[in-house]
Amino acid sequence: MTTTPSRPAVEIRDLHKSFGALKVLKGIDFEVGQGEVVCVIGPSGSGKSTLLRCVDLLEEPTAGKIWVNGVEMTDPDVEIDAVRRGIGMVFQSFNLFPHLTVLNNLTIAQRRVLRRGRAEAERIARANLERVGLTDKADAFPAQLSGGQQQRAAIARSLSMEPKLMLFDEPTSALDPELVGDVLTVMRKLAEDGMTMMVVTHEMAFARDVADRVVFMDGGVVVEQGPPQDVLGAPKHERTRAFLSRVLDPTHVAQLGQPEQSPAPPQAAGLPADDRHNL
């Protein structure tokens, strides 16, 4: 173990992120403890996905500092490839490599990055496929899998690198409703096994049942956070209450005559346009 056990898995201090003139994150202070499962919720455009992508440095923060397992990600000289080996990332659109079989999706980074031999990499890959219930799909290509199977394969791909921290960016938002359960089950099992997880999600039931802590974001700031029963059950802030009522009871809100605050749009609408190969 190279990490200092006393340091949290993720530490974020006064994080700002702008895209041009658009300020997406306006001063985030945030931590994820070792072994903790944190769910980040909030309306579309609240900056929750950007926050998650900053942790893995897929987005370059405009200001502020981020540490992952004690390593400062925002240090310009950070060995980013080395740090990312310890961080798993699961995308909304899966991003499996379509030209490789499922098994090779799981072995390619093990072999190219960790320099594992073929036999060892395949052994670890198959163990992780079993973990997500896809033992029989090892030789299939991603296009031959359902969305739920693809996402589980993507989770297994991340796990094959044996990360200490898993980041999930709306992992079930691109899935048909009946396929969401399988993916959430895999994630719940992962949480029970003690994995440190940061999950951006719209699945309130998952947040309530699995998260150690729920963070509500709106307008680029953390509005409130705490145990799920507090944030989801007895929210202190008006904005949290408004969001939860829109998500949990969308038809009712519409009747109150607030069409401009329409309920969180169906999540599939947020799919980036460049994902056509995966869908």
Place this chain on the structure above:
Amino acid sequence: MKLRRRQRERLSLGLQYLVFIAIIATVLVAADWDRLADAFFRVDIIKSMFPTIITVALRNTVLYTLGAFAFGLVFGTILALMRLSRVAPYRWVATAYIELFRGLPALLVLFLVGYGIPIAFPEREIPGGVFGSIAIGLGLTAAAYMAETIRAGIQAVPKGQMEAARTLGMSHFTAMRTIVIPQAFRIVIPPLTNELILLTKDSSLAYVLGVTAQTIEITKFGRDMLNDRVNATPLLVAGLAYLVITLPLSQVVRRLELRYAKAR
């Protein structure tokens, strides 16, 4: 009398067939078949062209084409990566090269490589002799076209692929090489095949470099035979020889595309 819709359709179709048959019949009757056969299909001349047209001419055409294609593919990929580089001067150089060589006739470039360079550097020789000169001369032009195709292919790979590879700890270079470029090439197989077919035909330009009996390719061979026999049959045979290359090529590519379709 007013025709109903189906009757009108049948009538129209019937007329079109009639015109077609009339034209074919006119050609069949009017053409002087004996003279045509004598000019284009002299069996003795066809026989005399074998086996040289296969063992030498067709073989050389294929070699020149593959040489130019390989050179163009490697160089074109490098140019494409330069076009996408973060280093601005690389982008400038690649853009300038592509614009320049797309604007020059392949024949002129071939002259430059075959005669210009030997005049400028008489003490050095282009490796591979005629083969090397043709591969480079045609490859330089092909690279400019292929670079743009490959660049488009790389950009057509979704951004999420690079992101996923990077989050697994791959360097930009490794991600490019193992994830992005293999997918880009699947995307550009059809346009690259076009380039290969164009090169097959452009290899006929080799004659300007003064090919010998050993380095002769299909078109020059056909033309030499034409002069020798004062008969057009060799041109027909040469034309068929090109089809022997290009038609199976289209088939192979169709197969490749089908195979890759399931891994897309």
